[in-house]
Amino acid sequence: MESDIFEIISVGNELLTGKTLNTNAHWLAKMITELGGFVKRCTVVRDDVDDISSSIKESIKRGVNWLIVSGGLGPTYDDKTLQGVAKALNRELIIDDDALKMVEKKYEHIIAHGVLKKAELTPARVKMATLPKGSKALPNPIGTAPGVLIDEGDIKIVCLPGVPVEMEAIFKESIMPMIMKSIRKFYHEKSIHIIGIMESDLAPLIEKALANNPLVYIKSHPKGRGEGLSKIEIQVTAMADESSTAKKRVEDALEQLKSMIIEHGGMMDKEIMG
């Protein structure tokens, strides 16, 4: 059994001018991995209908189970994600009744709190409820723009706002339970920090540990400035149908690797639980 394959698409010029660090993709990747999903690729595109549309078509063509798109759902002219999705899927954009009710309710709430005196459904507000045909609107417990879920054949396409707290809230409330239902794999990871051995001398030891433990993944991350005694983090990960199996695979590989490292003059610095 394989894990579900996920791709993440982040939309926003600010991510490609270096103004904003892409913490959304990082948060999503971490959540999805911990839930047992496999994030195969992340793409960052500009607020451009053609770029958004082509990146979605490319993901679908590569083969995914889930496509998570974040950013570009707001009321301004440069929030173009749903136009891009509609174009990629060849669907009309229509005012969605559920989404419109969600947006109206938000403004009623704001008026009730005396922040605004009136709040007509201006074109900018109706825009947030204009979704590709066949979409399901997902409630936004924090902001105004609803999230969007689209079934495209067997692929689930999820659109979330770019504001981190809103993205996280919709993901946790509406998407996480769906992923947990379809989950088929458990993920475990553990890292150790070592000193006293160079990464190039560590390389053949890792290869040996992998040959003995073919179901884990081992990666070394040099932490220092590349000189002799710098610190290296070694991360061991595994996926399995049972949580205990994934854990055992990681522990077994790590024990073997540790013995070999000590044999070759290396030392453990500290252990970090994944």
Added chain:
Amino acid sequence: MESDIFEIISVGNELLTGKTLNTNAHWLAKMITELGGFVKRCTVVRDDVDDISSSIKESIKRGVNWLIVSGGLGPTYDDKTLQGVAKALNRELIIDDDALKMVEKKYEHIIAHGVLKKAELTPARVKMATLPKGSKALPNPIGTAPGVLIDEGDIKIVCLPGVPVEMEAIFKESIMPMIMKSIRKFYHEKSIHIIGIMESDLAPLIEKALANNPLVYIKSHPKGRGEGLSKIEIQVTAMADESSTAKKRVEDALEQLKSMIIEHGGMMDKEIMG
């Protein structure tokens, strides 16, 4: 005249499991934008030869002037970037004399400092000097693995290590001067923070300011929790052949926008120089 088009490819499983935040792509995007380049897309792929190769081929097919790849140049089995590049460009991997000298020199330096007693050119070390045919090795002033520059027709493909300090050092020393020589545009940006107006009411004002100032780009970033009086950042950017022209375009658009915002009950919170 158009800006040079850049794409960034980040290689590393750790970026797609949520272990590591992709600060490399952020740093590169910021540097390239400030140098006047246009970053059109960023792709994050796993340590997988086919994924690396296909992402490179896709970038080339979309049309770029520069392709900056970071991560996967080290000595371990999962450092697969140069295999992926060689496959994408249909080039052989060969031991590069210059790169081998750079690697040898690093280990001589380490031995001279007494950190290591001996440092043969093990397969793991020779691997760092095994480059796609026709590559130019770029000195790594901090770590061991050299950077790589490949001319593929008119496209410049640059491979940098994933360790941030090494990536930054090679970029600054070897790539920045090349970009500055080919630069054709200057970039300017300025942001203001406003309060007292909702993003959906701001949307038509931004559209009006854009209609009057077609050569700038205006983007609003809601900073609060989406309710009435939250703060909104408005970022205005422009590119021009002259630095002073880019600056004037930004200032003109910002002045008009400020007047309209104040007319509609909004207030300036603070100004941030780009």
